[in-house]
Amino acid sequence: MTSADDTADHDTDEGASAAVIYVYGIVPADVQPEKDATGVHDAPIEIVKHGDIAALVSEIDPDQRLGAPADLQAHAHILDGTAHVAPVLPLRFGAVVSDRDAVIRELLAEHHDEDAVQIAVLFEVDRQEELEQTVGDLAARWDNRVAMRVLGPTAPYDFVVRPKRED
Template structure:
């Protein structure tokens, strides 16, 4: 097949996205609507019982570690700590999806985080 026959609407490879985790917070914490996380993505909350994780979707093909990445990580944690208790996670914590955050991180460590 020649390159002119190839389509530009190729679906993204499965597994190229992950969930960057900033920290653990009480389940009633909500990020500000305009909060911007890693890779200019929306900051969201994954809840499990009384605790939650602040997360944003990132491409796992893009290495983390630029100075701006560290500033974003710190900014999200600092902003959250002004309004609620937050247990920060180490810079660079990425899980495969929201279910992994919920089950592997929050579910398995709920007692420790509480």
């Protein structure tokens, strides 16, 4: 997988570059985008399926820069809209692969038998034992397919991710 920076400044002598696939997130295979849904660069949203999971994608021009505020807003809009109707595992902004086969090969095929999620939970320190018990009960019901690691205490503002400054 490449990032937006990897695809932004490629000049070719062959004229127009082949399209690349922008990936928004991973969803259950039965999710269908709205007919008029558009994402980054106003490209239509499509689904690439593999087994029980799928990826929300758009075909974009690799020569067109990524990173404008409208691009970030489109990425967030697709993920937010999807999250209202189905579970979605979001990919970070700028996730681009070479083609639809790469979506399957690099993202979906490796993990289609896994149900994975990573969550951050804010809770009162004096209720940690209660949280651990609840997650333990859930793990027991799900044949120990649930694992929990407690980090902290961590201040609530530590959950905000900020881009690193370039000096």
